[in-house]
Amino acid sequence: MTAILIALIILFPWFGAVIIWLMKDEQEKLTHILAMSFTAFSAVLSLVLLTRIGQDQISAYSLGIGMGDLAFSADALGIILTCIANCIGCLAVVFSKDYMNGEKDLQRYYSMILLFIGAMSGLVLTSNAMLIFFFWEITALCSYQLISFYNDDPKAVRGGLKALFITQFGGIGLLLGSLLIFSQTGSLDIQHFIAAAQAGEISSAALAVAGFGLIAAAAAKSSQFPFFTWLPDAMEAPTPVSALIHAATMVNAGVYLLCRFAPAFQGVAGWNTTVLWVGIITILLSSVMAIFANDLKRVLAYSTVSQLGFLFAAIGAGSVTASQFHLLSHAIFKALLFLCAGAVIHSVGTRDMRLMGNLYKKMKPVAICFIIGACSLAGIPIFNGFWSKELILEAIHSGAPLSVYILMLFAVILTAIYSIRCVWMVFFGKEKSELHVHEPGRFMKYSLYVLAAGTVVSWLTFGGFSNAFSKSLPHHEIEAESLGKFLSTIIKDPLTYLAIFMVILGIVLWIFHKPGPSKAVLPKVLETCAVNSFGFEIINEKIIDKIQNLSEFSRELQSGILNWNIFGVLTGLVLILIVLGIGG
Amino acid sequence: MKNNLILWLLFTPMISSVVVYVVGRFLAPNDTEKPNKTVWLCVAGIAATFVPFILSSINILNGKSVATTIGDITLAFDGISMLVSLTVLILGLAVILFSVDYMAAEHSEEKFYGLLMILITSIIGLSTSTDLFNIYIWFELMAVSTYSLVAFYRNRATSLEAGIKYLTQSAAGSIFIILGIAMIFGTTGKISMQDIPALIASSKRIMIAAGACFITGYGIKCAFVPMHFWLPDAHSQAPSGVSAMLSGIVIETGLIALLRSLSALNPAAASFGIIFLLIGALNMLIGNLGALRQSEVKRMFAFSSISHMGYIALGIGFFLTFQESTASADGVFFHIFNHAMMKGLAFLAAGAIVFNLKQAKGDHSPLMVKDLDGISQKYPWYALLLSIAVLALGGLPPLAGFISKWQIFAGGALSKNPWAMFLIVFAGINSVLSLGYYAPLVNRMYRHQPSQTVLAGISKCSATMLASLILLGIFVVLLGLFPMLISNYTGSASSALLNMFR
Amino acid sequence: MSYIIVICILGLLGIGFYCLLITRNLLKLVVALQVLVKGAMLAVLFAGCLVDNMEVAQSMALTIIVADTIVAVIGLAMAIQVRQITNTSNIRSISTLRK
Structure with missing residues (x-):
């Protein structure tokens, strides 16, 4: 039963991709409906799959010499990510019904999204290291195609190619890692590898190279330091794609990879520290860039990068649960933010926040959804982002040096600043120009409401979440914790109030700062650096030139x-x- | 009957080449726009060749041997011959179907088909020979038939130029091959590959000299850097069908000939392995760098063939250098088959586009990258199939190129040698680099605004062309998703290679 | 005696490759290839002498002659065709394919 479900959840969207590709241009409505029904069905399938979480290993036939078996595992790590990919994918497609109305080449758009969703499910469900790489590359292919969907626009093409090259370049790390797994254990089975690594059967040099290779792959895919330059440029994609790929699913693949393999590399000196610091450096750099960016989607992109940094930091501090729980929250609220941004952009026709302002009155429902998402992003209590971020802070406090914790608190201030800045510039403040505002479509609103509701309540699933993780991942040694216990720990912990204070501090700081260009040296230098991506763009260009x-x-x-x-x-x-x- | 299977396998295409040519002379249509009907005889010839091929394959897959001896010459059909014949027959079928309309307006089409059949015969023959000199003969036959095919447009100066460059380099290569044979023959008095290793093991210098001669001589055909200079010219100037044959199977057959010849020098195999590793790395780099800034589509694919020979040579290098890396051999044969399908598809799809845009371009100027702008709006199938081909060549899943590259790498990784891992990473970086020229092609094809050239092209797509493209496209997609479909063939080819060298 | 033959072989090969390296004339190109093949053929015959197996060596040499003649014919045909189209036998003046 589990096997059939897994097969369906990968192949059904792919089948849909083929069917939709064959649609004619004139059948636009049918194309939308087909895409929605295919994704809706696979979302339902993924929810059914939630009930099958366990330690099952499903292995079919061998793929050939050096390629291992067609094998899947039905553990919490994979299935929860499958659910996120399929459900948010479905909402993004529903949103596209209005957003992409009247666009050319819808077949290609939907086919690639469906191919992507199937590949993402495959990536997180498989337990064969080669198949991880296989699906990994398919997601790279699809994201590149979707980012450069508007092929006539050179910026879009550039963004797509950049995403492709950087993620592929990082992918070499995964190639190296999986090949080392194969050469050291003689099999590509991940569980077998983790067991062997924990038992110390693998030479420490090979293990270290594999471990750092995987970090490189994950950092490139999740747009972390020093590979974070592609995600902001990927914002040339149609907004539902940004929501689906660049917030909710694809970038999570890197985090997933590290979570999956983390137990194997606990013995490698410096592995956890590297992951931790990659995360922290990314958070700091990207938060600063988010504060100075003026393009609405770019702000969200930088915030995605910085939130992914939190996920990395959590893994580095040794808490896979915290990382995954924040991943869940982040996927929901970031998809919400992106889709709201999409609705705003669709309505006003620009992405520049300097041209927006006072849109609250004109598009109340969207504004309220966006504010819910932003509150969650900033870490304001009762929204899902608050709980999961507290979990990460707690994990870092207990699993990493104090200096790191202080940096994290600083990052919380920065997050609050860019969240409030973004909300203020778009929805409040002075009206900057006479923008004609369209009412967002019916389907757009539906998906926003569902995601907003998710943002408010998804943290209630913590009990089941942690139980599923502890039950199905024997190598990770995770202890189950009930929702009540989780809440009481967080509420009783004085550090929680410190974090909330930091959030408020951030908001206050932004409200009381002097508008207009600053005269102080430090902010000016920071702004110059941030606008130039701290020099990483120049490095990229130099390499291309060479x-x-x-x-x-x-x-x-x-x-x-x-x-x-x-x-x-x-x-x-x-x-x-x-x-x-x-x-x- | 069983002993004569090889003869049937060789005679069927050979006889059909004569029949096709002679009948073609008589059938030549007055209306030069119509295809010569002899092409269907050619298709029938390929179909007939499949019969002895399948019968021999069944024998091989059941573990029986298929061999025949005429006088001093022994021909043996083994796993490698099986894979090579399979590849050449499928690719040949696709190329002939493609050429029905593509070559229709050309002068003396029948010659084209006759030469194509000779080419196919020679490739099958080469793969079955068991002595050094016999290989050389088939190799020379293959070379001679391709000289005329490359310079088929004999009224175009560029086509003749490419032909002359190809002929000169290839003929110079033959000299080295003969010298290598002479050295071995002068030392051992034998030319049969099985007898030589035992006799030659003590004469190390001769082995090195003869090995170097073989690698240079056959290496010219395989486009090993720095002997590759003929390839971009020849592949871009030949008729598209011939480009597909050249890239898809002829250069790989050069490699098979090289491996067979080197197996006579078996004791020194490991030191040849290092050469293959170096050449592999060089080929990947030079091929990719050459293609990166290329503005001519077919020339770009030609450079990409150089880099793909690099992957293949790398796999052979792993196999020869490291005892553990037998899986690399599987990968190599898999890649040879896949490359034939992918590159065949790429060249044929580009050719189909050339064919439809020919009138719009007004002259015989080559297909440029910018001509592909927005081609999907007018020719959705060509755009899709060309995209599949280039993405597969770039090594993206779920297409065939990914799997075979992985298999080559996996074999190398088994050696646990740090240098092998380094080369694999280098190859990986090269794959990324290759996307630097493949991916923008796809972006161009899927623009919404077609270029002027595309708008002026003929709208009607030829059915036979599309059929040939789809035939190859199916293999590219199918083998990416179900690599085990061909594992019997690659497996027995790799065990044949194992027999030759271990 | 055998030294002389070796020197002859190397001499022929040397002349042939030297010619290929410097000539620009299409006809001389074909001649150079012919010289090279003669050198290689001499090597085959010499090898036959060394192992006292002249029958095989001779049959090989004959086959090489046939193969080589075909190559020469095709080469000359192309050279003539070039001359007819472009009115020149200089390979440099038709070298347009580069980069």
């Missing part, structure tokens, strides 16, 4: 002169003789 120069140089070798070609042959012979002479 490669292109190299390419031009190598093309000069192809001189087209026959004598030169013959010279090449003779050189080849001499080189081969030399190498053979030395080797033999």
Whole structure:
């Protein structure tokens, strides 16, 4: 039964992708409806799958030499992420019904989303290291296609290619990691590998290389330091895609990878610390960038990067549950924020926050949803972001040095500042220009309401969440905790109030700062750095430049002169003789 | 009957090449726009060749051997021959179907089909030969048939230029091959690959010299850097069908010939392995850098063939250097098959687009990258299939190229050697680099605003062309999702290689 | 005696490759290839002498002659075609394919 469900949840969206690809341009309405029904059905399937969480290992036939078995595991880590991908995917598709109305090439749009959702489910459910890489690359392919959906726009193409290259480059780390797993254990089974690593059967050098390779892969996919430059540029995608891929699912793949393999690398010196610091550096850098950005979607993108940093930090501090619980909260509230932003952008026709202002009156429902999301992002009590962020802070307080905890508190202030700034600039303040506002569509509102409700109540699932994790992940050694106990720990802990105080401090700081360009040196320097992505954009461009120069140089070798070609042959012979002479 | 299977396998395409040519002479249509009907005879010839092929394959897969001896010459059909023949027959079928309309307006089409059948014969023949000299003969036959095919547009200066460059380099390569054979023959007095290793083990210098000669001579055909300079010219100037054959199977057959010849020098196999590893790394880098800033579509694919030969050479290098890396051999043969399908598809799809845009472009100027802008709006199938081909070449799943690259790497990883891991990472970086030229192509094709050239193209797509593209496309997608479909074939090819070298 | 033959072989190969490296004339290209093949063929015959197996060596040499003649014919045909189209036999002047 579980096996059939897993097969369906991967193959059904893919089947849908093929069907939708074959639709005609004229059948626009049918395309929307088909996409919605395919995603809705797989969302239902994923919810059914929730009931099958356990330690089951499902393994079908062998794929071939060096490729392991077609194997899946039905544990909480995978199934909860499947649920997130499918449910939020479904809401994003419902939202697209209005958002993408009248666009060309809907078939490609929906096919890629469906292919993506299926691949994401596969990625988190499989227990074969090669298949992780397989699905990993499919998600990279789909996200690249979706980011550059508007292919006529050079910026979109650039954003898509950048996402593809950076995630693929990081993917080499995963390639290396999974190949080392294969070469060291002779099998690609992840459970087997984790058991072997915990038993100390794997050479420590190989384990370390694999561990850091996986960090690189995860950092690239989750847009962490030093690979965080692609996510903001990925905002050229249609907004539902941003919500689905760049907030709720794909970027989570990196976090998932680390959570999945974390137990294996506990013995590797510096692994946890590296993950922790990658997280913290990312949080700080991206929060500052979020404070200075003026493009609404970019602010959300930077906030995604910084929230993913929290997830990394939690893993580094040793708490997979905290990381995953915040992942759940973040997926919901960030999807909400993105879709609200989409509704706003769709209505006013610009992404520049400086041109917005006082939109609250004009689009109340969207504004309220956005504010709920922003409160959750800032960590204001009773919203889901508050509880899960407290869980992370608690984990960092107990599992990492005090200095790290202080930096995290500072990050909480920054988060509060950019959240309030964003809400204020868009929905309140002075009206900057005469923007004509459309009423958001019916389907847009439906998906916003569902997500807003999720943001308010999703933390109530903590009991079941933690129980599922402790029950189904033997290697992670997670203790189950009931919701009541969780709440009482957080409420009784004085540090919680310190964190809330930091949030309020952040909001107060922003309200009382002097508007207009600042004269002090520090903010100015910070702003310059932040606008220039702290120099990482320049590094990216330099690398591209170098490669292109190299390419031009190598093309000069192809001189087209026959004598030169013959010279090449003779050189080849001499080189081969030399190498053979030395080797033999 | 069983002993004659090989003869049937060789005679069927050989006889059909003659029949196709002769009948084609008589059937040549007056209306030059119509295809010569002899092409259907050619298709029938390929179909007929499948019969002895399937019969021999069944024997091989059941563990029986298929061999025949005529005089001093022994021909043996083993796992490698099976894989190579399968590849060449499928690709050949696709190319011939594609050429029905593509070559229809050309002068002396029948010659094209006749030469194509000779090419197919020679490739099958080469894969079955068991002595050094026999390999050389088939190899020369293959080379001769491709010279004329590359320079098929004999009224275009560029096409002749490519042909002459190819001929000169390839003929120079033959010299090295003959020298290598002479050295071995002069030392041992034998030319049969099985007899030589025992006799030659003591003469180390000869082994190195002969090995270097073979690697250079056959390496020219395999486009090993720095002997690759002919390839971008030849592949981009040949008719698209021929480009597909050249890239898809001819350069790989050069590698098979090289491996067979090197198996005579078996005792020195490990030191040849290092050469393959180095060449693999160089090929990937040079091929990708050459393609990166290329503005001509077919030339870009030609450079990408150089880099793909790099992956294949890398796999062979892993296999020869490290005892544990037998899985690399599976990967290599898998990649050879996949590359034939992917690159065949890429060249044929590009050719189909050339065909439809020919009138719009007005002359024989090559298909440029910018001509592909928005092609999906007018030719959705061509755009889809070309996208599938280039993404598969870039190694993205769920397409075939990913799986075979993985298998090559997995084999290398089994060696647990840090240098092997380093080369794998290098290969991975190269795959990312290759997306630097494949991915923008896809973006271009899916623009909403077609280019002027595309708008002026013929709207009607040829059914046979589409059929040939879909045939190859099915393999590219199917093998990416179900790699085990072909594991019998790659498995027996790899065990044949194991027999040759271990 | 055998030294002389080895020197002959190397001499022929040297002349052939030197010619290939410097010539720009299409016809000389074909001639150079012919010289090279003669050198290689001499090597095959010499090898036959060394192992006292002239029958195999001779049959190989004959086959090489056939193969080589076909290559020469195709090469010359192309050279003539080039001359007819472009009115030149200089390979550099038709070298347009580069980069």
